[in-house]
Amino acid sequence: MHAPFFKQEAGWLSPVNPAVLVFGEGSGAEAAVQALQAHPVHWVGENAWALTETVRAYPRGMMLSVRGQRGHFHIEVQGTQGVQWLECGGIVLSPSPILEVPYSLGLPVSPLIHPLTHAQRIPAVGQQVAFYLGEEESGGFFTVIAVREAIRFAEMGSKVYFFFYDLPVAAEGFEALYEQGLKLGISFLRLLQPLHVVDEGNILRLSFRDPMLPQFEAIPLTAEILFAGERFRPSPEFSRLAELMGIQTDSEGFLQADNVLYFPIRTNRPGIYVLGTAKGSAYSLQASLEAQAIAGELAPCLTGEILIPDGFARVNSEMCSLCLSCYHVCNQRAITLDLEKKTVYVDPLACHGCGVCAAECPTMAITLPRPAQDLNPHTGKKIRLYSCENSGYLALRSLNLPVEWKDQLDMIAVPCTGDVGSLSILKDLADGARQVVLLGCHEGNCLGGGNRQAQARVLEIKEKLQSMGISARKVEWIAVAPNAPWECQNALRKVLDIKRN
Ligand code: SF4
Numbered sequence: 001m002h003a004p005f006f007k008q009e010a011g012w013l014s015p016v017n018p019a020v021l022v023f024g025e026g027s028g029a030e031a032a033v034q035a036l037q038a039h040p041v042h043w044v045g046e047n048a049w050a051l052t053e054t055v056r057a058y059p060r061g062m063m064l065s066v067r068g069q070r071g072h073f074h075i076e077v078q079g080t081q082g083v084q085w086l087e088c089g090g091i092v093l094s095p096s097p098i099l100e101v102p103y104s105l106g107l108p109v110s111p112l113i114h115p116l117t118h119a120q121r122i123p124a125v126g127q128q129v130a131f132y133l134g135e136e137e138s139g140g141f142f143t144v145i146a147v148r149e150a151i152r153f154a155e156m157g158s159k160v161y162f163f164f165y166d167l168p169v170a171a172e173g174f175e176a177l178y179e180q181g182l183k184l185g186i187s188f189l190r191l192l193q194p195l196h197v198v199d200e201g202n203i204l205r206l207s208f209r210d211p212m213l214p215q216f217e218a219i220p221l222t223a224e225i226l227f228a229g230e231r232f233r234p235s236p237e238f239s240r241l242a243e244l245m246g247i248q249t250d251s252e253g254f255l256q257a258d259n260v261l262y263f264p265i266r267t268n269r270p271g272i273y274v275l276g277t278a279k280g281s282a283y284s285l286q287a288s289l290e291a292q293a294i295a296g297e298l299a300p301c302l303t304g305e306i307l308i309p310d311g312f313a314r315v316n317s318e319m320c321s322l323c324l325s326c327y328h329v330c331n332q333r334a335i336t337l338d339l340e341k342k343t344v345y346v347d348p349l350a351c352h353g354c355g356v357c358a359a360e361c362p363t364m365a366i367t368l369p370r371p372a373q374d375l376n377p378h379t380g381k382k383i384r385l386y387s388c389e390n391s392g393y394l395a396l397r398s399l400n401l402p403v404e405w406k407d408q409l410d411m412i413a414v415p416c417t418g419d420v421g422s423l424s425i426l427k428d429l430a431d432g433a434r435q436v437v438l439l440g441c442h443e444g445n446c447l448g449g450g451n452r453q454a455q456a457r458v459l460e461i462k463e464k465l466q467s468m469g470i471s472a473r474k475v476e477w478i479a480v481a482p483n484a485p486w487e488c489q490n491a492l493r494k495v496l497d498i499k500r501n
């Protein structure tokens with residue numbers, strides 16, 4: 001089902017569902033539910049409850065399938081009341097990760113060593129206590145817990161050693177905690193390499209190298225108890241959710257791909273957001289702020305309709321052969337199939353107009369309302385330079401290129417280099433271009449992944465040219481950051497085939 005659209009001067013007005021589905025448990029899900037209290041909220045999760053008046057809770061609930069797009073999702077949920085379909089305009093994911101003491105700490109198995117989060121359960125008077133945070137825990141959630149617990153033990157009379165790699169001493173609120181710890185006599189000991197721990201039955205022998213005294217032997221200490229900092233690891237639910245939602249994960253399996261444009265709360269799919277530990281240990285302390293950011297993004301849906309800019313792709317269904325190439329390349333899942341009518345549709349609410357689908361379509365059935373922008377329309381230029389509007393074009397705009405370059409460059413801005421198909425590149429060469437160069441986003445900086453498509457096409461064409469005995473330099477790809485124009489110019493200098501007069 002596709003929502004009706006109404007053309008406005010500034011774009012298209014589309015009806016959207018103001019309800020939001022929050023999935024998960026713990027402080028992240030609670031923060032999201034609180035922040036979204038202006039919306040009708042479906043809270044699905046192990047411990048979901050009616051936290052605010054607008055919440056409908058589905059305790060022990062689990063999502064089985066998801067259909068639709070931003071503005072009009074349909075979600076099949078299994079809960080204590082059986083299976084039901086819920087409707088909403090946005091989805092917030094906050095599943096709980098698994099807590100574990102990282103293997104990288106290299107600790108022996110010992111009854112004297114406990115996970116940090118168990119510290120509250122351990123009585124402590126007159127003990128020598130050590131806290132040990134691993135290298136991956138640099139100033140995150142567990143650092144704050146550890147310092148608080150260290151202070152508690154110090155106040156009860158324990159001698160406390162606090163081993164760490166990095167502390168956020170300048171962070172708001174943390175500085176005061178750190179000072180309090182110093183005043184109580186806690187020894188904060190910085191590590192550059194792992195702490196060495198030996199269990200001797202009733203005591204732990206510790207040794208470490210002080211980075212300020214590298215010329216000296218390892219310093220020996222003893223402790224009767226050691227609390228090891230933990231870290232979060234994605235549970236199997238993370239990969240199930242990612243597959244269900246069509247969202248990308250990072251290299252560890254947390255629910256946000258390493259892409260600067262997704263920070264802090266977006267995923268590759270418009271309308272689906274993540275927060276807190278769903279993104280990894282480092283984000284545990286930011287869940288409330290991120291919940292506010294999500295509420296800000298979803299606030300326009302409260303009126304029941306939103307304005308979308310006129311940049312989305314259109315499909316001419318009569319030209320579509322239902323080959324599904326576009327369906328597979330669109331990482332926004334903006335393309336849906338209509339098997340009955342033997343065509344595909346682009347959902348304007350999910351499409352960000354990158355044009356990758358149009359470049360892949362073998363029948364030219366997809367068009368974008370924004371044509372490529374000819375920046376230097378003089379004819380007879382010999383190097384065709386396609387630059388992405390979000391990276392290459394912005395970098396080029398800040399440069400004053402040498403005159404002999406300008407005389408030979410035919411510059412065109414495109415919504416994404418993924419929009420430049422192999423046929424366009426080959427046609428440029430056939431039409432007499434000496435070289436075709438694509439300036440696109442760095443890995444992790446492209447919203448739709450069109451940079452990868454463009455690079456793959458360039459590589460493929462290079463191989464074909466080489467196999468025909470033609471120089472592979474005729475087609476080049478350059479990754480560019482919009483705020484690094486000089487890097488752009490240097491990279492261009494290395495690849496451009498400029499002819500001297
Ligand atoms: S590939 Fe890009 S232009 Fe095509 S439907 Fe997806 S987001 Fe829109």
Ligand code: SF4
Pocket residue numbers: 315319320321322323324325326327343344357360361362363364365366
């Ligand atoms: S790539 Fe073109 S022909 Fe293939 S399904 Fe998409 S619109 Fe239809």
